[in-house]
Amino acid sequence: ARRAAEAVAGLAEGGADAPRATAALAGDLIDLREALSRAPVAVSEAPSSAPAAAAQARGEKSIRVLASTLASIGRQVELLSLAEARRARRARDVFGHAASVREALHALDEAGRALSGAGVEAGRAELTQASIRLREVAAELARVAREAAREAEQQRLAGAVLREDLRALRMVPAALVLEPLRRAVRDVAGRLGKEVELTVDGGDARLDRQIVDALRDPLLHLVRNAVDHGIEAPAARRSAGKPAAGRVAVRVEARGSRVAIIVEDDGPGLDVAGLRAAAVRQGVLTAEQADRLTDPEAARLVFHAGLSTARAVTEISGRGVGMDVVLETLARLGGTVDVRWEAGRGTRFDLEVPLTLSASAALVFRVGRDVIALPAEAIEHVVLVAPGDLGTVAGRTTARIAGEHVPYVPLARLLRMPESAGPPARQRVALVLMHGGARVAVGVDELVGQQELVISSLGARVAAVQHLAGAGVLDDGRVVGVLSAAELVRRAQPGTAPGRGEGARRVVVADDSLTTRSAMKALLEMAGYAVIPAADGEEALQILRESGADLVVSDVQMPRLDGFALTRKVKADPRLRRTPVVLVTSLEAAEDRAAGLAAGADGYLVKREVERGQLLDLVRQLLPHA
Known part of the structure; x- marks a missing residue:
């Protein structure tokens, strides 16, 4: 397993050692197969299944593998997917450089012929030597490009086999x-x-x-x-x-x-x-x-x-x-x-x-100056929409696609981004999305291409950004946001219910008790607020500084940074001091309430008052337009 991990790392690094790493990985897989064939059969705790029974009937052996080991190998294989795309891109870049050198050589030859026609002899020998050297460089670049493309293809094939084997290992009934x-x-x-x-x-x-x-x-x-x-x-x-x-x-x-x-x-x-x-x-x-x-x-x-x-x-x-x-x-x-x-x-x-959560194909496109991606499986069709295909049905813009009128919305409008200026294009690119029985077409400015992307979660700090499903890294190293097709379809629907969508006010709820935090989150979300939970005051302060919020609801007694200290830091920050802070605690003594208000809190409630509904009343007073 250690040698296999090293071989995968060698493939990810690329370079001259990639073919050697590919061969080493193939040898390790053969050794692993032989070791598995000699291993004793393990008693499985999982319910019996037809595939398992069939495997036993064929005399195949099995061993136990820790889930953490599979997860670690999975992460390495996902990194390998990125390395494959980058290696293929580098091969294309080298081909492009070789073509540029050939173009420069052609221009140089034309200049030499022009000088010869004009009877200029000075420097012709040097020009001829430069042309010969450029031809050698062009030939060498072409050779390197062919080798790079061949190695990239070898790496792609080895990665495909490895991903399929890992997928089989991770599959359970x-x-x-x-x-x-x-x-x-x-x-x-x-x-x-x-x-x-x-x-x-x-x-x-x-x-x-x-x-x-x-x-x-x-x-x-x-x-x-x-x-x-x-x-x-x-x-x-x-x-x-x-x-x-x-x-x-x-x-x-x-x-x-x-x-x-x-x-x-x-x-x-x-x-x-x-x-x-x-x-x-x-x-x-x-x-x-x-x-x-x-x-x-x-x-x-x-x-x-x-x-x-x-x-x-x-x-x-x-x-x-x-x-x-x-x-x-x-x-x-x-x-x-x-x-x-x-x-x-x-x-x-x-x-x-x-079926699996491994790297998946994504369609990459441009909206304005931003490059964004969507999982390919979420896209039903990619079509070109002419101005004559657009119309209105019941007051809504629709696009005629395959004889059917589908609701049409520019993606920039859905995401509240600046729309492209200038005259409308003769044809617009539209992505037809399907979710929950609803079908919409979203307009984008330009298709960039399709790539294998490892989609990573963005964490709790941007959980309220409902239209983002995660982020991925392109083969040129750029990080792109990956959109949620379900949220885009929801936003494009008429009569969308208010709540945790694009118009909801953002509230940070900080409490080290998961039960209390979840209860307040459910209460506020039911009232239509977008809630961002934080496990303590330090995490809440970081969320506020990175992405901001309209209001903070915080416990007083928390590790790292308590509610009083959090309130003081919020009110001392020029960018955050207008953010209302409500302290919710079991401390109901008069001196505790006075300490909270002295720290700058806009409200102080004991937890039994929350249960009586006073928290929602206070939040609505502090956010009157919510």
Whole structure:
């Protein structure tokens, strides 16, 4: 394993040692294969699957590998992907330099002939020698370019084999995440006095271990909600002409390079009217906005943080926490979630995720002066739109694409960037995106190309920038933002619900208690604010200095930097001193309150006042236009 890691590092560095590293890696893979063939069979703790059973039937051996080791190798292979692209780019650059030298040589020959025609003999010998030397340099550059291209191709092939082998190592049966759902269904059904049958299909499908681990909580939320909200009580089912036992089905379906996990029940379907009423009651939408929503748009309110249609808060329902976790997890994985229902017949949630989280193809394009990327799998079509293809339908700009009118919005307008000045181009480049059953075309200025990108998370400090899914490094070393197709489609839709979108006010919540921090985050997000959590005052101050915020809600007793010190630093900073600070603490003595106000806090609440709703009242007073 150590030699293989060194060989991968050699490939990533490139240069003259790359072919030697390729050969060494091939030898190490052969040695590893022989070692695996001699290794004893390990007892697996995972549920049995058809692929595993087939492998045992063929007499193949297996060994245990630490997940951390696979993760480390995965990171190195992702770096190798970047090195491959850079090496191929360098080869193209050398070809370009060789062509430039040939052009210079041609110009030099023309100058020599012109001098000869004019009868000028002085310097002709030197000119001839320079031409000979340039021809030698051009030939050498061409040779180096061919070798560089050949080595880049060898590295690409070795990297492709390595990525496929690593992908196979990381794949585990979907049963690992599906089988534990049976106990969750039994427990919830038993508490509610319901009869529920769970059927699971497709457990033999294999997914990336990281994706399987990330899907545990979302699937648990979905099946618990299916039993609680989706399945009626036995008496109600019998009166509706249904069997007393409800049915919840979970199945996995392969969809090319992606996989779908479908959760459906045979209950009464989504209560869309109840979702609209809950959104109005809890301040998520106004009554007018709720009425303007179509049924599919209203159905997606089920994913809004803090929104619940439950009449009472119990251990299972009513807290408004859960379905937003599903949406956020799927977005983080580069997946999508869609909801469909049929009145009286049931509800279906369709989750779609990539098979693996390794480097993926991305389309790179330019908007104004900025270069941006989108995952290629999120783009349905790339088309050229002429001015005659643009029109309006129901007051919205649309583009006629393949005989269909698709909503059209310039990407610069969606991202609130300056739009290109000057006369409109004869044809515009448009990317057709599909998400959650909605389809839109976004206009960009220029296509740069397609590249393999390793998409990295941007961390908690920019979590409120909803349109960014991460960042990647191009083969020329430039860092580009990678957009979230789901957020772009959401912004392009009419009647988009307010909340954590582009118009939300930013609030930093600092508390070293995860439970308290999450509770205040859910409360503020339910009211339509974009919340950026921080684990202590030091992290909150760094967020404020790097990206700013409209308001700070902070605990007092925190490690590194407490609430009083944070308030003093915020009020002493010329750029931040106008930012309101609300201190929330269990310290309710008069001297503690006086100390907080003396530090410059704009509000001081004890935690029982937060529970009575006074935090939201105070935030709305301090941000009157939110």
